[in-house]
Amino acid sequence: MEFLDKIYKRWNTLDPRVRLVVEQLVQKIPLSKAVRNVPFLQKMVDEEFAKLLQKVDQPNPHLEDIPSFLELPNEGLASTLVLTSLAKLALSEQQRWSDGYASGAVYHGDPDHIQLLNKVYSLFSQTNPLHTDLWPSITKFEAEIVAMTAKMLGSEWTDDSICGSVSSGGTESILLAMKVYRDWAREERGIENPEMIVPITAHAAFDKASQFLGMRKVMVPVDDEYQASVVAIRKAVNKNTAVIVASAPSFPHGIIDPIPDLASLASERGINLHVDACIGGFVLPWLRDEYAFPPFDFALKGVTSISVDTHKFGYASKGSSVILYRGKNLRHYQYFVTTDWPGGLYASPTLAGSRSGALIAQCWAAMVAMGQEGYRSAALKIADTARSIKEGISHIPHLRVLGQPLFIIAFASDTLDIFSIMGAMTEKGWSLNGLHRPDCVHICITLRHTQAGVAERFLRDLEDAVFQVEKNPQRQAGMAPIYGMASSIPARGLVGELLKRYLDSLYKN
Ligand SMILES: Cc1ncc(COP(=O)(O)O)c(C=O)c1O
Structure with a gap:
């Protein structure tokens, strides 16, 4: 810890221009490989990482009440025993998200809504859309989820047929x-x-896609308002460009990119524009009349696909999302078909083979139970709560809100360590998202935060957290040490190694 801590502190005092140059140089050195080849360095790094990870590994007393299994029990447990211990565990984990202490995570969460989803899941728990003959109901649900989502996102404003699939997220x-x-x-x-x-603010899933698909990703900057720079994107387009990506809004700062300009650019160059509306797709369409923001959907000719998550503000349980395309021709490139396999003629629309029909059924149920009026009223409540939280943050000394967000609010501090503030919020029970480049924290407002008193409690706690850090700037809690370090260490390979160790630590018994 002391070793990394010293580097971290010294690094932060350097001129930002020097840091940028060093960072670019260090990127080129395969540091983790170099460390692996020098035993004493590897030992030092191992020890430092172990100490850091220990700091964020909080023992959970509730888990201790549940029996552990490192091999299958000899005899199966009685179902009553399984159910009672799991019910106890689930209850012990419910309060924080249910009381609105989490950023995002659970987007609806009212007990009646959850009960409906659970009942529908149990009705269809054995289904699999791969077997269309056995469960034509699931095929119907999937087709209707796609149609309803397409209509919400502008299919009626275009002559092209908008089609798609339901995916897992x-x-x-x-x-x-x-x-x-x-x-x-x-x-x-x-x-x-x-x-x-x-754009650098697009979701990490694009980086994942680039790595998984072996497809080069050209990163472009955002402007001072955290919107993708059209000028930079125009410059980046070349003869190899297949697609431009835009967010509506972005995960980090909740900002909608200049999609009309990008759609024109894509049309002009005969390339594609994907709009990532994973988080905004079920909110923005219902705010058009009350809030001013430019169009972002299929009403714009240049938009060729949209990703939109039913398991976020579509209010379905986790495990579903919709991917929409302008025209069946594009969707054909998504399908997997094989004609020579001894297992038979095989065709599947998405990454998975077998899929859970129950998740599709409960997604359909969530959508028809909400209806247009349900989604509209939810979106308006969320935007209204977000407006008062944004306003409240702007009055807290030392803090400033980044850009002009609608319902994901990122805030930073020019005078105090924002990750220490996040740590102080963690100690008060909050689960917020730490972000970097620039260092900031965000809260994604959901229906949970629209409950009476939650926004006021958030602002009160935040003001107190800032006060505590102002009084004692050295104190760090929660994930603060990891975020602080990760955001400023130039050796990204080493930070990546730390993240792999973190994932390993989740599998320990
Ligand atoms: C804008 C955006 N895109 C993509 C994703 C990835 O979604 P998932 O976590 O369902 O894979 C998220 C998740 O928050 C998001 O906010």
């Missing part, structure tokens, strides 16, 4: 779209190495 929807554009570019444009142009 935002990341899968994004992976599928990028695969479509990679294969489209190869097949229809003869581009051997297709590229995606990605």
Whole structure:
């Protein structure tokens, strides 16, 4: 800890221009590999990482009441025993999210809504859309989820047919779209190495897609308002560009990119524009009359695909998202078909083979139970609560809100360590998101925060957290040490190694 702490402190005192140059140089050195080859360095890094990870590894007393299994029990447990211990565990984890202490995470959360989803899940728990003959109901639900989502996102404003699929989540929807554009570019444009142009604020899923698909990603900056720079994107377009990516809004700062300009650019250059509306797709359409923001959906000719998550503000349980395309031709690049397998003629629309029909059924149920009026009223409540939280933050000394967000509010401090403030909030029970480049924290407002008194409690706690850090700037809690360090260590390979150790630590018994 002391070793990394010293580097971290010294590093932070350097001129930002020097830091940038060093960072670029260090990127080029395969540092983790170099460390691996020098035993004493490896030992030192191992020890430092172990100490850091210990800091964030909070023992959970509730888990101790539940029996542990490192091998299958000899005899199966009685179902009453399984159910009672799991019910106790679930209850012990419920209060924080239910009382609105979490950023995002659970987007609806009212007991009646949850009960409906659970009942529908149990009705269809054995279903699999791969077997269309056994469960035509699931095929119908999937087709209707796609149709309802497409209508909400502008299919009626275009003559093109908008089609799509239900996937397992935002990341899968994004992976599928990028695969479509990679294969489209190869097949229809003869581009051997297709590229995606990605603003730095777009979700990490695009980086994942780039790594998984072996597709080059060209990163472009955002402007002072955290919107993708159209000028930079225009410059980045080249003969290999298959797709431009935009967010509506972005995960980090909740900002909608200049999608009309990007749609025109994409049309002009005959390339594709993917709009990532994973988090905003079920909110923005219902705010058009009351809040001013430019169009972002299929009403714009240049928009060729949209990812939109039913398991976020669509209020379905986790495990579903929709990927929409302008025209069946694009969707064909998503499908997997094989004709020579001894297992039979095989076709599946998304990444998975078998899928849970129950998740599709409960997604359909969530959508029809909410209806247009349900979504509109939820979106208005969320935007209204977000407005008062944004306003409240702007009155707290030392803090400032980044850009002009609608319902994801990122805030930073020019005078205090924002991660220490986040740590002090963690100690008060809050689960917020730490972000970097620039260092900031965000809260994604959900229906949980629209409950009486939650916004006021958030602002009171935040003001007190700032006061505590002002009094004692050295004190760090929660994930603060990890975020603080990770945001400023120039050796990204080492930070990546730390993240892998963190993932390993989740599998320890
Ligand atoms: C804008 C955006 N895109 C993509 C994703 C990825 O979604 P998922 O976590 O469902 O894979 C998120 C998640 O928060 C998001 O906010």
